[in-house]
Amino acid sequence: MSQVTLYHGDGISLLKSIPAETVQVVHFDGPYGMEFRSNRRATRKGSIANDRHAQARELHCNAFPEVKRILLPGGSWFVWTQLAARNCWSVAPLIVASTPNKTGRRDTEHELQYEGMITWNKVHWGTGWTWRRQSEQCLHFFKPDSNGAPTFTRSNLPDVISYPRMTIGEDEHAAEKPTKVINHLLNPTTEMGCLVVDPVMGHGVAVEVAWRLGCQVIGGDIELESVETTAERLTRLGASVTVEAL
Numbered sequence: 001m002s003q004v005t006l007y008h009g010d011g012i013s014l015l016k017s018i019p020a021e022t023v024q025v026v027h028f029d030g031p032y033g034m035e036f037r038s039n040r041r042a043t044r045k046g047s048i049a050n051d052r053h054a055q056a057r058e059l060h061c062n063a064f065p066e067v068k069r070i071l072l073p074g075g076s077w078f079v080w081t082q083l084a085a086r087n088c089w090s091v092a093p094l095i096v097a098s099t100p101n102k103t104g105r106r107d108t109e110h111e112l113q114y115e116g117m118i119t120w121n122k123v124h125w126g127t128g129w130t131w132r133r134q135s136e137q138c139l140h141f142f143k144p145d146s147n148g149a150p151t152f153t154r155s156n157l158p159d160v161i162s163y164p165r166m167t168i169g170e171d172e173h174a175a176e177k178p179t180k181v182i183n184h185l186l187n188p189t190t191e192m193g194c195l196v197v198d199p200v201m202g203h204g205v206a207v208e209v210a211w212r213l214g215c216q217v218i219g220g221d222i223e224l225e226s227v228e229t230t231a232e233r234l235t236r237l238g239a240s241v242t243v244e245a246l
């Protein structure tokens with residue numbers, strides 16, 4: 001039976017508390033470093049914690065060694081960003097640190113490697129006055145298995161998924177993503193019973209998707225409101241949920 005355990009506290013401390021090589025997938029939709037404040041929507045939302053560029057960069061860099069430590073060989077790390085927008089390059093050090101060896105071929109050392117990127121086409125463009133952003137990107141890193149590859153159970157998936165962005169009301173997180181988009185990532189990279197971790201979960205979209213796939217799930221967020229909303233969301237679905245403070 002899948003268990004959901006949610007923590008209120010710092011995501012890096014949560015990652016540090018997890019034993020080495022126990023996690024199949026880490027989903028990480030942290031702050032992009034753009035000081036996002038959803039005030040153009042019907043419901044005004046405050047800014048996202050740690051969303052200054054330097055803070056977001058530090059969070060991603062601090063996550064890197066911990067994710068490398070806790071992933072099982074073959075395990076995946078998904079990191080969301082919006083590469084087309086300025087200030088979203090807090091993820092750049094991760095790509096540099098995980099680019100494959102000199103030949104570009106896969107190697108079998110148990111390091112974190114950059115595999116590629118999945119683009120979410122949000123169908124309609126957003127606000128702004130130059131290029132109005134219509135996409136977000138999810139970087140895919142993995143810890144090589146004995147063949148130097150990630151665990152992947154499908155072979156026919158596109159690297160672009162088109163799906164309209166969420167309508168943000170009272171109940172949604174300011175940066176919430178549709179479950180269908182997250183399922184595109186977790187479905188081919190998890191197996192029933194494996195452990196999925198989201199240390200910056202917001203309102204728990206990835207927690208829900210992982211639970212629906214039959215995974216054990218650990219989620220966390222620095223905002224108590226996010227932890228409470230995720231707990232309610234999963235309990236409503238019938239999940240067994242435990243909430244703890246870090």
Ligand SMILES: C[S@@+](CC[C@H](N)C(=O)[O-])C[C@H]1O[C@@H](n2cnc3c(N)ncnc32)[C@H](O)[C@@H]1O
Nearest residue numbers: 010011029050173175176177200202203221222
């Ligand atoms: C982009 S939002 C996540 C949205 C989420 N994927 C969803 O669909 O609802 C980023 C989240 O990271 C959280 N966060 C920021 N800094 C954090 C930290 N140091 N530890 C844990 N959570 C953090 C924020 O509170 C926010 O909920």
